[in-house]
Amino acid sequence: MEHLAIDEEWTVRFSQLAPGLLLFARQWLPSKADAEDVVQEAFVRFWRRNHDLNNPENIGAREPIRSRAYLYAAVRSIALDFLRRDSRRARRESTVVAESDSTVQPKFAIEDESQRTLAAALDGLPREQREVLVMKIWNDLTFAEIGSALGISQNTAASRYRYALAALKKNLPPQ
Amino acid sequence: MNDFSELEARLRGLRPIAPSEDLIARIERALAEATNCRAPAAAGAGQRWQWPWRVSKTLYRVGFGVAAAAATAAAVLLIYARLDIDHSPKEAPSVAAVSTTPTNTASAPVAAAEFVPAAFTEVVYNTRDEGLRFPAGPDQPMRRIRYQKQETIQWRNPVTGASLRVSYPTEEISLIRAPGQ
Numbered sequence: 001m002e003h004l005a006i007d008e009e010w011t012v013r014f015s016q017l018a019p020g021l022l023l024f025a026r027q028w029l030p031s032k033a034d035a036e037d038v039v040q041e042a043f044v045r046f047w048r049r050n051h052d053l054n055n056p057e058n059i060g061a062r063e064p065i066r067s068r069a070y071l072y073a074a075v076r077s078i079a080l081d082f083l084r085r086d087s088r089r090a091r092r093e094s095t096v097v098a099e100s101d102s103t104v105q106p107k108f109a110i111e112d113e114s115q116r117t118l119a120a121a122l123d124g125l126p127r128e129q130r131e132v133l134v135m136k137i138w139n140d141l142t143f144a145e146i147g148s149a150l151g152i153s154q155n156t157a158a159s160r161y162r163y164a165l166a167a168l169k170k171n172l173p174p175q
Numbered sequence: 176m177n178d179f180s181e182l183e184a185r186l187r188g189l190r191p192i193a194p195s196e197d198l199i200a201r202i203e204r205a206l207a208e209a210t211n212c213r214a215p216a217a218a219g220a221g222q223r224w225q226w227p228w229r230v231s232k233t234l235y236r237v238g239f240g241v242a243a244a245a246a247t248a249a250a251v252l253l254i255y256a257r258l259d260i261d262h263s264p265k266e267a268p269s270v271a272a273v274s275t276t277p278t279n280t281a282s283a284p285v286a287a288a289e290f291v292p293a294a295f296t297e298v299v300y301n302t303r304d305e306g307l308r309f310p311a312g313p314d315q316p317m318r319r320i321r322y323q324k325q326e327t328i329q330w331r332n333p334v335t336g337a338s339l340r341v342s343y344p345t346e347e348i349s350l351i352r353a354p355g356q
Contacts (some may be wrong), residue, residue, distance in 0.1 A: 004284065022194050032195075048206075105192075109190045118186065165179040169179065
């Protein structure tokens with residue numbers, strides 16, 4: 001494991017995680033490029049800390065739940081830092097980039113009108129509900145992991161998830 | 176029990192956009208740099224090449240600082256010693272006590288402070304090959320060699336013959352290109 005440059009294991013794991021991680025980062029950063037920068041920084045930080053996502057031996061006595069939670073917590077933290085810096089810069093430059101960027105760079109590969117409506121409804125959710133939904137649906141995290149990553153209880157994570165689904169169901173036309 | 180199962184299935188049908196092709200390559204580079212920077216004193220990727228020099232430079236600074244302080248202390252001690260020697264003849268005024276010593280008293284502090292560098296030795300007592308590193312990517316392997324040395328600097332006062340020696344350990348790490356590996 002000393003020479004990560006020639007170690008191919010992480011690429012397989014990262015390829016599995018990357019779409020969900022990127023979507024998670026884009027809850028705060030509409031730009032795909034910015035979100036990728038954040039994911040890169042978080043993953044490198046995570047890898048240096050744990051070395052291996054699925055091998056508990058590499059993280060000592062800590063449980064794997066916390067290690068996965070750490071990765072998403074890192075993405076969130078770095079994205080929020082980025083957002084703060086970016087908003088200061090945007091204020092200075094008096095430009096509105098985020099909205100147009102969001103429309104140019106969709107978060108999902110939309111296949112039909114039904115999916116377009118669903119994605120738009122998702123964007124309309126409150127952020128604290130949306131992040132739980134993204135972590136659960138597209139990243140397969142448990143409520144314990146979500147709670148650990150967001151610094152909330154498992155029950156609160158589960159409640160936000162249910163609120164999010166209820167809000168979506170209410171706002172979507174029946175199929 | 177779960178009346179949201181249909182909605183969850185619809186949500187799972189949405190495919191998040193995949194990351195760019197070069198993201199993995201970027202992370203690979205960052206991980207390689209991070210691995211090579213794991214040495215305790217390394218703070219960043221760009222500083223790695225200057226690390227040996229920085230360590231050595233810091234030790235030189237410490238060495239010269241200690242040497243300067245010691246030289247000052249030695250000069251002060253020498254002045255006091257001279258004054259003590261010179262006081263006794265003054266307290267016992269006799270013709271025999273009058274010698275060239277009093278005339279040297281005035282010039283002694285100046286002479287005592289004039290320490291000039293006399294010698295510098297560097298003894299490498301251990302060399303360790305720490306294997307290959309890839310700071311510039313997998314195609315450019317570099318071999319990391321750690322040298323442990325003892326450096327000694329000596330100053331001498333040509334007038335009084337006094338000498339001052341400072342010895343300290345240093346550690347230097349060099350990255351040497353390893354062609355064909």
